[in-house]
């Protein structure tokens with residue numbers, strides 16, 4: 001009987017190795033191959049100045065052009081990449097790709113100010129990470145002031161003393177630094193003040209209903225004021241409607257990023273947008289006008 005039960009249990013474990021666990025293993029092997037076989041793509045989402053309507057930068061966002069699953073969002077493979085350590089080569093690849101592409105555009109006379117690249121905790125905590133960045137800048141020829149690195153609030157606060165050291169190294173190289181997903185972590189304001197950063201990015205969760213929910217509005221307004229009181233720029237993520245733009249503009253938010261202006265675009269689609277419009281212009285009501 002015991003033996004039978006044991007057998008059943010083993011079977012149970014096998015079947016409990018659910019689709020998602022199996023998927024995960026398959027995905028890990030796949031992701032290794034994807035890196036080698038060039039299945040990753042970098043998309044770019046414009047960031048727009050609310051006062052002038054001009055593009056002030058691009059955020060580089062990785063995608064995976066999977067042979068069976070189609071274009072996959074990073075939320076489905078970045079966590080896996082972090083767990084397995086694949087994030088280190090993957091992140092280095094995205095950084096180099098974004099820097100090389102931006103430098104290529106600059107050389108062609110297309111100046112979109114700067115390109116922002118996301119860093120995962122593991123990448124950022126890598127011994128000598130600053131040398132990787134310096135090497136990419138040297139190799140691609142991109143001026144450091146055209147590169148912005150984004151680190152999430154929770155990642156920055158995780159080992160804040162260590163964060164300060166790494167951010168100082170990066171800042172000394174002349175690039176700029178932004179705190180991503182701001183408002184979702186637990187910031188120590190004392191540390192925040194000691195980070196050599198230029199920008200806070202208000203997390204999308206505080207922007208979704210900013211124009212119609214008092215609580216979200218209070219939080220977003222507090223973050224805008226905090227940023228300005230610390231002489232930082234502030235950008236709102238996930239802006240999808242004109243009414244959000246208007247609300248943010250009236251409260252002095254500097255920049256926005258979101259589907260309202262543009263989804264993250266392939267290189268080709270971005271170049272079409274830029275050549276159609278030279279720059280994206282909006283009027284005070286937040287209506288998009290592609291002109292100039």
Ligand code: C2E
Nearest residue numbers: 061062073074075094118119120238239240257258259264
């Ligand atoms: P994130 O850095 O906060 O990037 C913003 C995310 O919000 C992007 O999702 C973007 O497509 C999405 N988004 C932008 N505007 C809107 C909007 O108006 N509405 C909605 N609903 N969403 C909007 P995406 O590209 O799926 O990336 C998700 C996350 O994956 C990123 O969040 C970032 O944490 C991570 N990620 C992406 N690329 C990289 C990378 O190269 N390295 C690392 N370490 N992480 C990356």
Ligand code: MG
Nearest residue numbers: 059118150180
């Ligand atoms: Mg980001």
Ligand code: MG
Nearest residue numbers: 180181201237
């Ligand atoms: Mg974010």
Ligand code: MG
Nearest residue numbers: 152180181203
């Ligand atoms: Mg995020």
